Amino acid sequence: MSGRIERPRGTHDVVPAEMPLWQRVTGEIERLCGLYGYRKVLTPAFEDTALFARTSGQGSDVVQKEMYSFSDRSGRPLTLRPEGTAPICRAYLEHGMHRDPQPVKLFTIAPMYRYGAPGKGRYREHWQASVEAIGSTDPSIDAELVQLYDALLHRLGVSDYHLELNSIGCRACRLPYLTRLEQWLDAHADRLDEGTREKAATSPLRVFDNYLAKPEAVRRALDEAPKIGESLCEECVAHFAAVRADLDAVGVAYTLVPTLVRGLDYYSRTTWEFIGPMENENSTISGGGRYDYLVEEIGGPATPGVGFGAGLERLLLALEAAGAGAEAPAIDVFFALQDGAPRQAVAVWLAELRRAGVAADTDYAGRSLKGQLTQAARLGASATVIVTAEGAVLRRAGQRDEPLDHEAIVGRLSR
Incomplete structure (x- = not known):
């Protein structure tokens, strides 16, 4: 199959x-x-x-x-x-x-x-x-x-x-009321639809349940029936x-x-x-x-x-x-990797940042650098770290790019 x-x-x-x-x-x-x-x-x-x-x-x-x-x-x-x-x-x-x-x-x-x-x-x-x-x-x-x-x-x-x-x-006031209601329902059964008559036979109070979904003629009939509020x-x-x-x-x-x-x-x-x-x-x-x-x-x-x-x-x-909405949670840091970037070191940095409570992610789909930067924007990353073989660049919107040594990355992003 x-x-x-x-x-x-x-x-x-x-x-x-x-x-x-x-x-x-x-x-x-x-x-x-x-x-x-x-x-x-x-x-x-x-x-x-x-x-x-x-x-x-x-x-x-x-x-x-x-x-x-x-x-x-x-x-x-x-x-x-x-x-x-x-x-x-x-x-x-x-x-x-x-x-x-x-x-x-x-x-x-x-x-x-x-x-x-x-x-x-x-x-x-x-x-x-x-x-x-x-x-x-x-x-x-x-x-x-x-x-x-x-x-x-x-x-x-x-x-x-x-x-x-x-x-x-x-219980004290409902039983006498149900007797009155049952008598009324029996006397007016011809004005009720099949579903309402079934309710009248098994649980009379429920003839009013889902009232708005009933046919208009049935609603008009039930409007004339005795109501529990009159018998409290x-x-x-x-x-x-x-x-x-x-x-x-x-x-x-x-x-x-x-x-x-x-x-x-x-x-x-x-x-x-x-x-x-x-x-x-x-x-x-x-x-x-x-x-x-x-x-x-x-x-x-x-x-x-x-x-x-x-x-x-x-x-x-x-x-x-009402037009209400909610934003998806953004990540704090995205690592974009150029050719030759140390993947194992990035895995270590990710683990250390996550332990420190920093939401961090990187590319696992083999995207080009341009594609990785687009993915960082999709994820709403506050900071993007472009990692090369020799070092890295920290990029934040509205700020100048900041060069970083590999050894300084975790400390800089954990602040």
Whole structure:
């Protein structure tokens, strides 16, 4: 077989030309999480399938349609990580972090895996930042997480976005609401499309999920359906009011969207989405909410939590739309070699300079001297050393050439 092998559909390579902007984004996420007191955690790329089936909900699109699940050679059911919250909560419980001072503030930047139709900003393997605060019911920490992502967008230079906010209540107020909603959905089933009717049968609250992607007639019908915000208990009303008050205090603008729900069963109370510049179903650049029952679902004590996931690829699209960029790192020194230059000595100089923290490179392609000088410019070298058999010339832009003996090169460039 001699056909060319290409990357699997729905995946992508981050090539060197794209890496400066990628590293700018991930570096800013790490710096900002550090400023807010969130510590980095890494979890396995695959987990026990039950972790996601139990927490995401059997009726969710993730469980029914999108998970990459398989059995290993011992017959254990495993799933490639489709989202970051449940694995972080599993690690929180498994490593006894529930006995640490609460809340425990954690984040990760890692690839996630979901089977779906690939498109712009939608990959089957995609990278996501997950930022979680576990162990507190304080509404101020809901607002802190929203403000953290809002600050990230500002620091990266993204301005074309808006924040949508809602509360989907707690167990106490959601059950009576779901009874009302189910009755309404049964009475108006003829106005709904097949996908929405399927959701109504398995997980009624999710009929509002991905609202903008639904046909216009279905959206009009759902606009008339009872909304969870009309059925919140006193505690949920107070919690949501406190979240909004904190966001108002720190100047984070938002729009209340009564149809906003999240696509996984573990969410409760505060839910939010940041909507970016892409005008399609992939316009959500970050989404999150409170998940006060998740740790219980995986065998732990009753433990509140709140967090968000943010796709890196969609954030990069928002940066590109804003005209943002990042420069590739330049090298400090490039050695251009004339015929007869001592190659072994150059190898020694390179090693010594690199040990001293000086980024240095030379030609390995047999270029002419002119070609080597062009390569030095491509690499953004601050200094070029033209090496001959007898000596060298140090060349910097805007300065006179400086002759050097071989023995003086490392000392001169290490200053």
